Amino acid sequence: xxxxxxxxxxxxxxxxFVWFCMKFIWPPLTNALHERKKRIADGLAAAERGQHEQKxxxxxxxxxxxxxxTQAGDIINxxxxxxxxxxxxxxxxxxxxGERLLNAARAEIEQEVNRAREELRKxxxxxxxxxxGKVLERxxxxxxxxxxxxxxxxQIQAG
Amino acid sequence: MASSEQTSGEYIKHHxxxxxxxxxxxxxxxxxxxxxxxxxxxxxxxxxxxxFWSISLGIFFLWLxxxxxxxxxxxxxxxxxxxxxxxxxxxxxxxxxxxxxxxxLVAPMALTVFVWVFLMNFMDLIPVDWIPSTVAWLGATLxxxxxxxxxxxxxxxxxxxxxxxxxxxxxxxMLFYSIKVKGVGGFSGELTLQPFSSSNKIVMLLxxxxxxxxxxxxxIAKPLSLSxxxxxxxxxxxxxxxxxxxxxSAGIGLGLFGGILQLGWAIFHILIVxxxxxIFMTLTIVYMDMAHSEH
Numbered sequence: 117x118x119x120x121x122x123x124x125x126x127x128x129x130x131x132x133f134v135w136f137c138m139k140f141i142w143p144p145l146t147n148a149l150h151e152r153k154k155r156i157a158d159g160l161a162a163a164e165r166g167q168h169e170q171k172x173x174x175x176x177x178x179x180x181x182x183x184x185x186t187q188a189g190d191i192i193n194x195x196x197x198x199x200x201x202x203x204x205x206x207x208x209x210x211x212x213x214g215e216r217l218l219n220a221a222r223a224e225i226e227q228e229v230n231r232a233r234e235e236l237r238k239x240x241x242x243x244x245x246x247x248x249g250k251v252l253e254r255x256x257x258x259x260x261x262x263x264x265x266x267x268x269x270x271q272i273q274a275g
Numbered sequence: 276m277a278s279s280e281q282t283s284g285e286y287i288k289h290h291x292x293x294x295x296x297x298x299x300x301x302x303x304x305x306x307x308x309x310x311x312x313x314x315x316x317x318x319x320x321x322x323x324x325x326x327f328w329s330i331s332l333g334i335f336f337l338w339l340x341x342x343x344x345x346x347x348x349x350x351x352x353x354x355x356x357x358x359x360x361x362x363x364x365x366x367x368x369x370x371x372x373x374x375x376x377x378x379x380l381v382a383p384m385a386l387t388v389f390v391w392v393f394l395m396n397f398m399d400l401i402p403v404d405w406i407p408s409t410v411a412w413l414g415a416t417l418x419x420x421x422x423x424x425x426x427x428x429x430x431x432x433x434x435x436x437x438x439x440x441x442x443x444x445x446x447x448x449m450l451f452y453s454i455k456v457k458g459v460g461g462f463s464g465e466l467t468l469q470p471f472s473s474s475n476k477i478v479m480l481l482x483x484x485x486x487x488x489x490x491x492x493x494x495i496a497k498p499l500s501l502s503x504x505x506x507x508x509x510x511x512x513x514x515x516x517x518x519x520x521x522x523x524s525a526g527i528g529l530g531l532f533g534g535i536l537q538l539g540w541a542i543f544h545i546l547i548v549x550x551x552x553x554i555f556m557t558l559t560i561v562y563m564d565m566a567h568s569e570h
Contacts, residue, residue: 118295120318122434122440126325130387134388137340142379149360155349
């Protein structure tokens, strides 16, 4: 157990090793560790953020769903109301149209009746005239007689 | 295994002798062929085995960790990467726990000290005859040396030169940072103005030599205790392994008993190996902290 140059050799070795470790080993490793720590922390934060966002989105989705449900209900109600309105309208329209058609038909019928009656009157007058002519035969002044007969016809007409 | 030509005493002595290269008293340089020759060389000698193993193990540590450091990124770590990062984390926590100053040197130094000392201590767990016998055979075959005079110690931390070398380096750094942080005045004040102090100037003057004596002793005790603790533990551990190894040449019964003893001691020694490395590192951090903190 002699103390000798080994002492100095060991000291030099010690300093060289410590220097090497300090220069080339410690910094890259601690950097990597720090970086990983940061990445993990970032990842955790991102996950938390994502969860929060998901929760918000879910809330938004339920809200939207609720809104759309009420809207759809409104729309259905409105359209039902509108449909019944349309039906009512159509009913009343058809009723008035029917009445109108009925009235027109009645008026036409009356007109027809009138015309037929006129025709009848005229024919009766001609018949009467012919009959009278046949009866009288000789009463020749056709002009005065026809005038007389026209007046008669008018009187009938008026009556 | 003690060979038949050796007594137990010679076997132990042979195992405790370093391979020494140095200057012979006549001025020539060469290997020491005996313990006496090594002693005669005095300071101008170097323990080849201690230096070889400490440098090899240190380079192994640096290579391994450098490999991990090169591949280090913030992605998913592999096996080696994981192990190295675990070590870094462990050292970083130790340094954070004990070191309050700010110095980028301390943590890498703690890492180097821990792993390096651990590896050097770990050599103790290799059966005591394996490497020395191999080296003796190599020496006899390649250099024609007498195998009984080829000395080889495998555990650098059982060489006080190695432990003192490291402890004195730590001590030098401690003095350097003490003076750098506190200034010459602050540091000498720390050595002379406490633990006893007085508001009376004359009494204070009397206290100064007493304080200096106390503080100087405690200062010197730091590198001494640091190195001797490691050296003592490892030396004793190695000694016990050597004593157990002697039993192998004393018949089958004692040999088997020795085998069991060696296994038990080796398992227990794993604890000592790690613990001593850890203590050396922790004390290094604590001494550096003392150098940085003001009283």
